Amino acid sequence: MADLTQEEWAEALAKDENAVILDVRTEEETDEGIIPNAIKIDIYKGQEFIDQVEALDKSKTFYVYCRSGGRSAQACAIMNQLGFTETHNLLGGFNDWTGEVTN
Incomplete structure (x- = not known):
C-alpha cells in the first residue's frame, strides 16, 4: 500500500490505464x-x-478513498492481505479532494 497525497494520487491516477477507483464510505x-x-x-x-x-x-491498480483517509488505509491493508498488490490510499480522503465530483 502506498499513501499518496491528493496531488500524487490524481497524477498517478491520470497516467494509469489499469486504474480502479474504490470509494469505501457509507x-x-x-x-x-x-x-x-x-x-x-x-x-x-x-x-x-x-x-x-x-x-x-x-x-x-486500486486507488482507494474514504472521508479522511483512515478507513481507506484499512481497506488497502485488507486488500493486501487478500492478495492485491497495487493499492493506493488517498491521504486526507474526500474531505480534502479538490478534483472533479459527481453524484
Whole structure:
C-alpha cells in the first residue's frame, strides 16, 4: 500500500490505464458526491465488504478513498492481505479532494 497525497494520487491516477477507483464510505457519505467512475463498497459492511472486494480483478491498480483517509488505509491493508498488490490510499480522503465530483 502506498499513501499518496491528493496531488500524487490524481497524477498517478491520470497516467494509469489499469486504474480502479474504490470509494469505501457509507451510502450516506457517498450521497454527498463521489470521485467520477468510483466503485462504491462500504467498508463497514464487514464480510460483505470482503466478499465484494474479493470479486475484483487483483491485477488492477486500486486507488482507494474514504472521508479522511483512515478507513481507506484499512481497506488497502485488507486488500493486501487478500492478495492485491497495487493499492493506493488517498491521504486526507474526500474531505480534502479538490478534483472533479459527481453524484
